[in-house]
Amino acid sequence: MSQLYPFTDPVAAQQRAPTAIVRGQGCFVEDDTGRRYLDAVAGLWCAALGFDDARLTAAATRQYETLAYYHSFMGRTPAIANQLSERLGSLLPAPLSHLIYGCSGSDAVDTAVKLVRYYQNARGRPDKKRIVAREGAYHGSGALSAGLTAMAYCHDGFDVRDGGVLRTGRPHYYADAQPGESEVAFAKRRAKELDALIRTHDAGTIAAFIGEPAMGAGGVILPPDGYWAEIQDVLARHDILLIADETITGFGRSGEWFGCQTYGISPDLMTMAKQLSAAYFPISAVAMSAAVHQAVAQQAHRLGTFGHGFTYGGHPVGAAIALEALAIYEEMDLPAHVSRLGALLDPHLERIASHPAVGDVRRVGLLAGVELRDDTALGAEFGRRVVDEAERRGVLFRPIGNVVAISPPYTIGSDEIAFMIRVLGESLDTVAGAGAALAAVLAS
Numbered sequence: 257m258s259q260l261y262p263f264t265d266p267v268a269a270q271q272r273a274p275t276a277i278v279r280g281q282g283c284f285v286e287d288d289t290g291r292r293y294l295d296a297v298a299g300l301w302c303a304a305l306g307f308d309d310a311r312l313t314a315a316a317t318r319q320y321e322t323l324a325y326y327h328s329f330m331g332r333t334p335a336i337a338n339q340l341s342e343r344l345g346s347l348l349p350a351p352l353s354h355l356i357y358g359c360s361g362s363d364a365v366d367t368a369v370k371l372v373r374y375y376q377n378a379r380g381r382p383d384k385k386r387i388v389a390r391e392g393a394y395h396g397s398g399a400l401s402a403g404l405t406a407m408a409y410c411h412d413g414f415d416v417r418d419g420g421v422l423r424t425g426r427p428h429y430y431a432d433a434q435p436g437e438s439e440v441a442f443a444k445r446r447a448k449e450l451d452a453l454i455r456t457h458d459a460g461t462i463a464a465f466i467g468e469p470a471m472g473a474g475g476v477i478l479p480p481d482g483y484w485a486e487i488q489d490v491l492a493r494h495d496i497l498l499i500a501d502e503t504i505t506g507f508g509r510s511g512e513w514f515g516c517q518t519y520g521i522s523p524d525l526m527t528m529a530k531q532l533s534a535a536y537f538p539i540s541a542v543a544m545s546a547a548v549h550q551a552v553a554q555q556a557h558r559l560g561t562f563g564h565g566f567t568y569g570g571h572p573v574g575a576a577i578a579l580e581a582l583a584i585y586e587e588m589d590l591p592a593h594v595s596r597l598g599a600l601l602d603p604h605l606e607r608i609a610s611h612p613a614v615g616d617v618r619r620v621g622l623l624a625g626v627e628l629r630d631d632t633a634l635g636a637e638f639g640r641r642v643v644d645e646a647e648r649r650g651v652l653f654r655p656i657g658n659v660v661a662i663s664p665p666y667t668i669g670s671d672e673i674a675f676m677i678r679v680l681g682e683s684l685d686t687v688a689g690a691g692a693a694l695a696a697v698l699a700s
C-alpha cells in the first residue's frame with residue numbers, strides 16, 4: 257500500500273518517490289539517505305521552534321502520562337483545554353472573547369463559515385450567507401474551505417461547491433498595481449472594487465469576508481499601505497463580518513503575535529492553527545467576538561445544543577504542547593525576537609533583490625517572498641528550477657509559481673540565515689545564469 261500524496265502528481269510520485277524525511281535537528285531535517293537540509297519554510301510555515309524541541313516533547317510526554325485523551329462534548333472537557341483558552345484569551349486581540357478547538361486550519365475555516373451561517377440565522381437574516389474571498393487565497397482543503405481557496409487545482413475534478421463564494425481582487429501591489437499607482441491608491445481601488453461587488457450582489461445576501469492578514473500560499477502577498485483599514489470600512493458599512501484566517505500569520509510570523517495586530521485588523525472571527533502548537537500536534541482554534549458568541553449561544557440554546565465539534569478538538573496533549581509553545585514564545589519575547597530576525601534577513605534580501613532576474617522582494621516579520629521575473633526564457637518554470645537547485649545545495653524553499661517563499665523556524669541563527677540566502681543566490685545564478693549568461697535567459 258502506498259500513499260496518495262497531497263498536492264503531488266501521483267503519476268510522477270510513482271516514478272520518483274517523495275524524499276523520505278527521517279529526522280529533525282534544529283532548523284534542519286535529514287532524509288533516509290543521510291542528506292541534511294535547512295528547511296527555509298519550517299515545513300508548511302508551521303514548525304516555528306524547529307524539528308526537535310525538547311521542551312515541547314517533554315510537555316507532550318507529561319500530558320500523555322497524565323491524561324492521554326479526553327473530549328469536550330456533552331458536559332465534559334479536559335481541564336488543560338480550559339487553561340489554554342485562558343492563556344489565548346490573554347493574547348488574542350479585541351474583540352475576540354470565545355473560542356472552539358479543531359485539528360487543522362481547514363477545519364477551523366469550515367467551522368468559522370458554519371458559525372457565520374449560524375450567527376446570521378440566529379439574527380433572523382437567513383438570506384445573508386455568501387462569503388467574499390480573494391483571488392490568490394488559500395483557506396484549506398475541506399469541503400467549505402476548498403471553495404474559499406482560489407487555486408483552480410483545489411477545485412478541478414472535485415466538484416467543489418463554491419456557488420456561495422464571491423471573489424474579489426488580491427492585494428498584490430507588485431503584480432496588479434497600475435503604472436504610477438501608489439500603494440495607498442491601489443488599496444483604495446481594491447476597496448472600491450469590493451464595495452462595487454457587494455452592491456452588485458446585495459449586502460443582504462453577504463455574510464462575511466475572509467482574508468489572510470498577509471497571504472501565504474498565494475505567493476507571500478503583503479497588503480499595501482492602508483489596505484486593511486479601507487477593507488474594514490467597506491465591510492462595516494455593509495454589516496459584513498470579517499474572518500481573519502491567521503493559520504499562517506498567527507503566533508509571531510508577521511512580527512506581532514497576530515497578523516491582525518501588524519495590520520490593524522479587528523476581526524469578528526479568527527482562525528489559528530500551525531504555530532499554535534509549533535506544528536507538534538494537529539490543533540486549531542476559531543475565536544469569535546462576544547457579539548457572535550452571544551447570538552450563537554442563544555440560538556444553540558433554543559435548538560437544544562450546539563451541534564458541531566470534533567472528536568479530537570481540545571485534545572489534552574495538543575493543549576499541553578500549545579501551552580508550552582506559548583510559554584517559549586513569551587520567553588523569547590516573540591514580537592521583538594521575530595522582528596530582530598527579520599532585520600537580520602534584510603541585508604541578505606537586499607542583495608537578492610539586486611539580482612537582475614528578481615522582480616520583487618517583500619518581507620514582514622519572518623515571512624518573505626522573492627518574486628522572480630516572469631519574462632525570462634524559463635517562464636513559469638523559473639521558480640521550480642531555482643528551488644530544485646537550492647534543494648541540491650541543502651536548503652528547502654517553497655516555489656509558488658515564480659515566487660520563492662521563505663518562512664523559517666524562529667530558532668534560526670544568523671549563520672543559518674546567511675547560508676539560506678547564499679544558497680538562494682547561488683541557485684539563482686546557476687539557473688538564471690549570471691552576467692552575460694543571464695542576458696540570454698531574459699527574454700526582454
Ligand SMILES: Cc1ncc(COP(=O)(O)O)c(C=O)c1O
Binds near residue numbers: 360365396397473503
Ligand atoms: C491561510 C491558510 N488557511 C488554512 C490552511 C489549511 O490548513 P491545514 O492544512 O492545517 O488544513 C492553510 C494551510 O496552509 C493556510 O495557509
